[in-house]
């Protein structure tokens with residue numbers, strides 16, 4: 001991690017103040033004064049600011065149950081952002097691991113640990129995401145077969161990876177996919193001639209949603 005980031009995550013200093021203390025030569029790594037903000041700090045390095053030993057705040061992992069009509073992005077003119085539901089410090093350090101559409105509800109994971117979110121979201125890692133899908137038409141065997149094999153979505157050369165489907169009722173299914181393409185679930189059902197009326201994410205990997213709508217907790 002960059003030295004400026006490390007100091008930001010281990011003190012209450014603002015970004016500008018962090019750069020000032022580094023430029024003034026007040027920071028040392030393993031006993032050597034470092035005045036380069038981009039200097040890479042590794043796991044076992046010992047970092048001091050003047051006489052203060054700096055220990056990085058531990059990573060944070062949060063699950064949130066997203067209500068409808070909220071967005072997973074900071075910039076939107078119409079809807080509030082899910083971050084408005086969180087009352088935590090240093091919110092600017094957090095990011096969402098796998099966004100949901102404004103009208104989709106359910107599990108959103110929020111963290112400041114980039115490797116963790118990469119593991120959950122990168123398609124090569126095949127992390128399963130479970131969605132409860134309400135459909136406008138009854139699901140047919142033919143639709144299930146096509147979804148299980150993989151669907152060619154418009155504008156994509158490669159078909160979607162095989163999905164798992166559990167039928168709950170004729171108009172409700174649990175769909176498990178390991179990718180997160182733009183509007184993927186809605187587009188998959190549109191491609192087989194159906195339409196998603198409501199979409200709710202219940203699980204990502206081993207993490208099952210267990211807080212009420214609009215609530216969050218540390219994992």
Ligand code: URA
Pocket residue numbers: 099100101102104182183184185186187199
């Ligand atoms: N697929 C969608 O179509 N929308 C979501 O919000 C998530 C997955």
